[in-house]
């Protein structure tokens with residue numbers, strides 16, 4: 001009896017020693033670095049942080065850039081038709097873009113760029129403009145390469161360059177004549193000398209974004225020509241993010257840098273059906289460029305997502321066909337939407353002025369930035385006390401007043417962000433009722449001051 005229980009005890013002891021041993025090994029394993037070095041320093045993301053904060057506080061949201069109104073009926077119908085259109089729309093399609101979509105994108109943009117775009121060779125359909133950017137940086141950038149980014153810039157460019165092994169080199173747009181005088185996004189200018197000084201033998205590409213997020217700057221033809229000349233002189237690629245291409249105001253014209261002499265061969269133009277048709281959740285985007293560059297983006301794409309949703313691509317193709325047929329006419333959504341947004345922009349600008357926030361009127365895009373330097377606010381949130389001024393203002397506005405916006409210094413590198421902590425970004429691509437609710441909050445706060 002005694003011998004049996006000793007044996008059982010020994011078995012148990014053996015088992016528990018094995019367990020301790022295994023746990024120790026697990027602990028040692030977990031102490032190892034499990035994440036790749038390319039993720040160091042890119043963990044934070046303003047959209048994740050501020051979208052969550054806006055949701056937690058259930059605020060009026062002029063933060064993230066998406067319309068809270070429906071896409072136009074013709075494209076909703078096209079989506080419904082696509083998903084009820086039989087088996088093929090529910091299955092895989094061509095990896096680099098659904099045939100009907102690449103065909104119409106090529107036809108549509110050939111007319112604008114002034115170059116015959118080949119649907120199968122020069123176009124890549126991606127999961128939103130985001131993935132077009134990701135494929136571009138992965139395809140072009142090698143360890144040690146430099147990529148010049150004009151700031152303020154959409155916040156994913158720098159982390160994507162870094163993850164590809166490259167180094168971002170920044171050059172800022174500056175308010176000409178000082179911030180008190182630069183009251184339109186057109187007053188935010190790029191110095192040709194400063195830009196030229198950033199090129200080196202390591203420079204692989206320059207990234208521009210027109211109309212710009214967050215300022216709304218629409219680059220003039222002569223500004224684009226200056227950038228193009230430098231790209232040709234230094235034999236580098238231009239990555240042109242044009243997701244807001246149809247949204248220009250006050251008669252301002254959007255110019256594609258790819259349409260300038262000598263630029264088709266060295267430009268990757270990036271677009272978004274989300275912004276084009278007010279359907280950001282569909283996540284259909286594209287990159288267009290010469291086949292010699294595009295083949296490398298396709299390699300990244302086929303080894304990552306392979307292709308994006310078939311039915312969404314079919315619907316976007318139909319949307320572009322409708323717009324192709326009525327291009328330039330007043331019924332065109334590409335004419336009607338900016339007209340509508342211009343009214344919203346002006347309404348918001350008046351409201352901001354009335355409470356002492358100085359708006360910088362955008363020439364294009366979804367957003368308006370405003371100077372907050374004249375504003376006093378009392379924020380007792382110790383958790384954010386080391387954060388930049390605009391971050392604290394935005395958190396205060398969310399938590400204390402119930403209105404979400406985005407801090408503009410998040411669109412700058414550490415090198416320049418300190419100079420731009422006095423701005424916040426408002427999205428005016430919203431229902432009138434949302435803008436009215438925001439106005440009510442701002443006016444109430446204005447009275448309390």
Ligand code: IK2
Nearest residue numbers: 064065128129130154213243272274285
């Ligand atoms: N490029 C720019 C300049 C963008 O603004 C966006 C999307 N906008 O982001 C939301 C915001 O700023 O509040 C993209 C690329 C990505 O576009 P897509 O949604 O097609 O992936």
